[in-house]
Amino acid sequence: MSTKPSKALETFPNPQPGRDYTIRMRIPEFTCLCPKTGQPDFAEMRLEYVADKTCVELKALKLYIWSFRDEGHFHEDVTNRILDDLV
Template sequence: MSSSPTKILEVFDNPNIKRDFVIRIDSSEFTCLCPLTGQPDFADIHIEYISDKLCVELKSLKNYFWSYRNEGAFHEAVTNKILDDLVEAMDPRFIRLKAIFNVRGGVYTNIECEHRKDGWEPREVVNV
């Protein structure tokens, strides 16, 4: 696997496909460019997902994020593109992605999107 920017997301087999378990990934190093001004935009990316058969490999995810560094992208579009690419690579039972972009001109942007696999229903939450 390369240590350079790439749009390829590597995956590996889910070690326990019989159980719904949540995988949370946080990255504070996402950057892209404003498509209007060319100035850098910085974001914290928060992913939580329930795998079906595949999990995303973290180094490839880091290199995937890195591939946006010199690309112009609106916050809403890039957040949904990342989610779409993760769904395509893993086909998870459930995934939610939240992008929290740093303030620019006194305006904060938070984008949250999710995907549920057809037919998948979350289990009832147990409160003890």
């Protein structure tokens, strides 16, 4: 697997598709650039979902989050973009 930022989100088959259970991830190191000032902007993201047929692969998610580091985004916009990509 790559060790470079990537917009590719990978999944794997849910090992228990017949059971509802919650997957929670805390991502304390989210960074992007403020689109107005160009300064680093920091946030903590929390992802919580009930898996259906697939689960998000954690390493791919980390590389995906890393891909925003050098891009300018308002947190409100990037939050919704990440949600769209995950859905």
